[in-house]
Amino acid sequence: MAKYVLVFTGGGMPESEEEQAKVMEAWETWYQGLGQAVLDPGNPFSPAVQNITPDRTVSDGAYGTQASGYTVLQADSLASAVSMAKKCPMLDGNGQISVYEALDM
Numbered sequence: 001m002a003k004y005v006l007v008f009t010g011g012g013m014p015e016s017e018e019e020q021a022k023v024m025e026a027w028e029t030w031y032q033g034l035g036q037a038v039l040d041p042g043n044p045f046s047p048a049v050q051n052i053t054p055d056r057t058v059s060d061g062a063y064g065t066q067a068s069g070y071t072v073l074q075a076d077s078l079a080s081a082v083s084m085a086k087k088c089p090m091l092d093g094n095g096q097i098s099v100y101e102a103l104d105m
Helices: 017-037 078-085 089-093
Strands: 003-010 038-040 050-052 056-059 067-075 095-102
Touching: 003 078, 017 038, 017 067, 017 089, 067 095, 078 095, 089 095
Parallel strands: none
Antiparallel strands: 003 067, 003 095, 038 067, 050 056
16 A cells, blocks of 8 residues: 555635534544544644755745645555545635655655
């Protein structure tokens, strides 16, 4: 089985505590449904980001679209990982998901 990194962009947390609790419950339900496929549930990212170019220049801000978090899954194929990702609550919060296969080195 291969590892897949789900990189989240966009989305956000609702303002009310009640709505936040619903969102967190949806994430817990999703993780539970995935079972042992979840290698690392991940974390959200803060907006603090810096980029480093090949000449070692450092600048503030995301290069391209800023990522908002990640999760690492284990799956038989990219198609299987995408199928799992399509059920992620991130999509219900207007976020997007890129699924990357992590190569073993």
